[in-house]
Amino acid sequence: MSVTFLGMPATRPFPRNAAGALRDSQLRFNLRKATRTIRAKRASVVAEAPDWAELREAGRAIKEHTLRNLDRYLVRLEEAVTAAGGHVHWAADAAEANRIVTELVKATGETEVVKVKSMATQEIGLNEALLEHGITAYETDLAELIVQLGDDRPSHILVPAIHRNRAEIREIFAEHMSGWGRPAPENLTDDPAALADAARLHLRERFLKTKVAISGANFAIAETGTLVVLESEGNGRMCLTLPRTLISVVGIEKVLPTWRDLEVFLQLLPRSSTGERMNPYTSMWTGAAEGQEFHLVLLDNGRTGVLADEVGRQALRCIRCSACLNVCPVYERVGGHAYGSVYPGPIGAILTPQLRGMGSELDRSLPYASSLCGACYEVCPVAIDIPSVLVHLRTRARHPWPERAGMAAAGWVFERSGRLARLQRAGGRLRRLTPRGLHRLIPRRLPGPLGGWTDTRDLPEVPEESFRAWWDRTDGGRR
Amino acid sequence: MRVALFVTCVNDTLFPDTGRAVVRLLRRLGVEADFPRAQTCCGQMHANTGYRDEAVRLARRSVAALRGYDAVVVPSGSCAAMIREQYPKLAGSSGPFADAAAQVVPKTYELTEFLVDVLGVTDVGAYFPHRVTYHPTCHSLRGIHLGDRPLTLLRQVKGLELAPLPGVEECCGFGGTFALKNADVSAAMCADKVRAVLDTGAEVLCAADNSCLMHIGGMLGRQKSGVRVMHLAEILCATETAGVR
Structure with missing residues (x-):
């Protein structure tokens, strides 16, 4: 069996990654500001859509139906794309997808490609794979450009450089733009307009001279063979129209049955992701344009395995809007890097361990990277019940032995009410036996994993008498 | 109306004042709640930590202890949510556990739901100058x-x-x-x-x-x-x- 790669190596468990991120005051400030801004924007444009609940249900139903009939729709998509003059390739995993794309680029004789922001190519680590064959991939989305120039990793699905503020971006541009093409202007300020202008000039040169483009797709219509990309900067439109060869790497779950289905998703996606009523640049293309070559690489990379899980497969409904990241209290405090995957936040916590398996410590820890507060489910435009999937995945995790012992002990006590009553009496007696001064005998800081509580919080005092003891003594307060 | 108090293991063990308050409050409003002695824990901690088998055992115990009442009052939104949302999933669609859960789940109310929706009270006659x-x-x-x-x-x-x-x-x-x-x-x-x-x-x-x-x-x-x-x-x-x- 091939190992599924998700753009980053699975390393330390989530809590350890998080501990480092929590200490980064700049990161905390940036994330707090950015997530709260997008969250508020989304909330206001969703509130003004009177049929949001119906749209959400339609989105869920269309995705569910498509996933149940994926075999049929994928073949139909292949036929339609081929009929329109495109070439379709099937990739079982990241390595095969990278190999296909590398061969396609090599066949053009080019050594440079421009890229539209794409999660699928981040997922398979395409840029790194191309570089091994002497091909340089240039990111053209503003945030991806910031990440690439800063030799950084994306930390958000929609806003990969969300962990950076404009002062940091100014520094990255001033220092690294020259190494990748047109340098940043002298005396660059951190004024957003100046930064955007520097990026625009830098990228314009690249668009005009590059002959090969690589994209992903938000949707692929089986009925017509049409691919759809939503973006906000116009860089996607440049990449999709100017170069002679276009290669699109698309996850197999991106297929939609009919053109009509877009009606639902073109409303759900912009409001959920950027908090806009309508998406600024929506590019659609069917097969190859005249004088252009078009290749579609359909990517599995663990997805069919996820489909086999009745509870977990709803994660494949995801349209990568990021609403769950922006609303997640855990993501807001630790950022995306702690999740060790290009898919961070709540959706990452259920998608990554399913795609990659739960072999590593990190992947086993991801389903626990949530307080199960439910905010993600509430905002999900395709109604993925993320908390339920998290709980489902937790049943599949291998639990550490002290925890297993504690849970077994608790289960044993709760099995009989008499056992619970005896334990409560013992607790009360211990308390009565230790007069006020001696109460300190109970350690203020607990050992082992329980210390996580007492490091920052006091323990509640054990009462002298439990509720059930009171009930028995007083006949429910009647005596 | 036969009303059961499901006090929850946390309140029972660590916060008995809350359980006593519920009993007294309901009595003031004319409701004598019963405390089914066999109750312990709803199983939420086990369920949410990934110990499904233990959670099923505790859920089965809980519905057995709580069935037969016209209403079950829970002074915890979290434990009420466990019973209402997770019990049907844990109980499955048939068998004695599913039958018992089908009886108990729709009659389970968090305290404020019981006060406002079942008793129809919003002024409980309380005084708390803080x-x-x-x-x-x-x-x-x-x-x-x-x-x-x-x-x-x-x-x-x-x-x-x-x-x-x-x-x-x-x-x-x-x-x-x-x-x-x-x-x-x-x-x-x-x-x-x-x-x-x-x-x-x-x-x-x-x-x-x-x-x-x-x-x-x-x-x-x-x-x-x-x-x-x-x-x-x-x-x-x-x-x-x-x-x-």
Whole structure:
């Protein structure tokens, strides 16, 4: 069996990654500001859509139906794309997808490609794979450009450089733009307009001279063979129209049955992701344009395995809007890097361990990277019940032995009410036996994993008498 | 109407004042609640930590202890959500457990639901002369959708000054074993919640869940903030004659 790669190596468990991120005051400030801004924007444009609940249900139903009939729709998509003059390739995993794309680029004789922001190519680590064959991939989305120039990793699905503020971006541009093409202007300020202008000039040169483009797709219509990309900067439109060869790497779950289905998703996606009523640049293309070559690489990379899980497969409904990241209290405090995957936040916590398996410590820890507060489910435009999937995945995790012992002990006590009553009496007696001064005998800081509580919080005092003891003594307060 | 009190293991063991308050409050409103002695824990901790088999055993025990009543009152949004949302999934579609769950689940009410929806009361005759802020816990807010029932009840309490809590819908970071397994993130979330509570200038933070209050209160106590935490039931139980703790 091939190992599924998700753009980053699975390393330390989530809590350890998080501990480092929590200490980064700049990161905390940036994330707090950015997530709260997008969250508020989304909330206001969703509130003004009177049929949001119906749209959400339609989105869920269309995705569910498509996933149940994926075999049929994928073949139909292949036929339609081929009929329109495109070439379709099937990739079982990241390595095969990278190999296909590398061969396609090599066949053009080019050594440079421009890229539209794409999660699928981040997922398979395409840029790194191309570089091994002497091909340089240039990111053209503003945030991806910031990440690439800063030799950084994306930390958000929609806003990969969300962990950076404009002062940091100014520094990255001033220092690294020259190494990748047109340098940043002298005396660059951190004024957003100046930064955007520097990026625009830098990228314009690249668009005009590059002959090969690589994209992903938000949707692929089986009925017509049409691919759809939503973006906000116009860089996607440049990449999709100017170069002679276009290669699109698309996850197999991106297929939609009919053109009509877009009606639902073109409303759900912009409001959920950027908090806009309508998406600024929506590019659609069917097969190859005249004088252009078009290749579609359909990517599995663990997805069919996820489909086999009745509870977990709803994660494949995801349209990568990021609403769950922006609303997640855990993501807001630790950022995306702690999740060790290009898919961070709540959706990452259920998608990554399913795609990659739960072999590593990190992947086993991801389903626990949530307080199960439910905010993600509430905002999900395709109604993925993320908390339920998290709980489902937790049943599949291998639990550490002290925890297993504690849970077994608790289960044993709760099995009989008499056992619970005896334990409560013992607790009360211990308390009565230790007069006020001696109460300190109970350690203020607990050992082992329980210390996580007492490091920052006091323990509640054990009462002298439990509720059930009171009930028995007083006949429910009647005596 | 035969009413059972499902007090929850946390209240039973650590916060008996809450259970006593529910009993007294209901008695004042003319309802004699029964306390089925076989009850222990709803199984939420096991279920949410990934110990499904143990959770099923505890859920089966709980519905066996609670069946046969016209209503089950739970002074915890979280445990009520466990019963209402997770029991049907754990019980499956057929068999004795499924039958018992089908009886108990629709009759299970969180305390404020029982007061407002079943008894039709919003003024419970309480007196609590303090500045109070209310934290809607995640499971009462997004799990069982308590809505403004708790606030409606609090607004009728004589002498009570209600202070709105900023960032009211945000999780406090408790999350059961999350507080231990991701202790640092949990503490970071709690620190923000504590800051919001202090900003209200309230003397008392109340909620429908003692577990979240134990977490927030644990940090408020460690900081010697002088803000105390109290279950909503204890505020609703307080009267001029009974006195205020």
